Amino acid sequence: MFANRLVDEIVTVTEEEIATAVRVAWSRVHLALEPTGALPLAAYLAGKLPKGRTGLVLSGGNANFATVATLL
Amino acid sequence: MTPYLEEHSEQVGQAAERIRGHVRRTPVLNTDLDSDLYLKPECLQVTGSFKPRGAFNAVLSLTARIPRPSGVIAVSSGNHAQAVALAAATVGLPALILIPEDANPAKVAATRALGAEVIQEGITFANREQRLREVMAERGYTLVHPFDDWDVIHGQGTVVRELLDDEPDLQAVATPVGGGGLLAGSAISAKSHGRPVKVIGVEPVAADDAYRTWKTGSPTACAPRRSARVTSRSCSPIAWSTRSSP
Helix, strand or coil, X not given: CHHHHHCCXXXXXXXXXXXXXXXXXXXXXXXXXXXXXXXXXXXXXXXXXXXXXXXXEECECCCCHHHHHHHC | CCHHHHHHHHHHHHHHHXXXXXXXXXXXXXXXXXXXXXXXXXXXXXXXECHHHHHHHHHHHHHXXXXXXXXXXXXXXXXXXXXXXXHHHHHCCCEEEXXXXXXXXXXXXXHHHCCCEEECCCCCCCCHHHHHHHHHHHHCCEECCCCCCHHHHHHHHHHHHHHHHHCCCCCEEEEECCCCHHHHHHXXXXXXXXXXXXXXXXXXXXXXXXXXXXXXXXXXXXXXXXXXXXXXXXXXXXXXXXXXXX
């Protein structure tokens, strides 16, 4: 498998972990992320990423205002 | 590095050249959250997501291959729609985007504002693939798939390529997984970096098709699914395709 050989791991995060990551992105890092864009931050904050120097791709910020309002 | 990986890595490099001047080189941020953490904020990218990287690479590659394409078409309710609209407008091609009727009106407006024609009437999550085939046949437009397209994957690979150019000592990179195009492109760039870099995809537990595909080793259960806040459509057959020597 292409992705199976090149991708080391897939981790999953809960809705609550995503919501926390959106809040942290907005309040601590001042990045207006959409929930999808916050997935890697959610995994980091939940302790689901390995220790060490890590790059997080925060993929986008086209948030639906109504959704984000409920998260913030 | 295997020849297969080498070839795709080279194509990510060509994509980076091709899309230069059309997309932003987003910064890499080190914050007070954790000094080991390096953020690549693609929310600061043009149109607000990483998607124009793949869309520009696909559209510019198309115009290089075919002298006068009649137009491009995409199915998307979100970021890919705006990216394709922008890329097509930039090169002067008509863009037609099919967007499901229940999509966020703000995203529909943004797509129209970029000059694309939008068809929403009668488009649902379930019938959109079939409607796409019909409209493609009518118009003769070329499909720009959101993730199951090598040009798109190579374009998305430029995100992690830039990240590792700026921070060559990273030990791991993590990206969201939706269709798998960003993850596949990221994996190409990370695994051709020359130093070991772990590649981690992150997915909502409520839409975990990539997780289950990775776990079981076969692309199963890639039906459209939604978590409450994140929409995950399906997995990329290219990204997950069987290769004897990747």
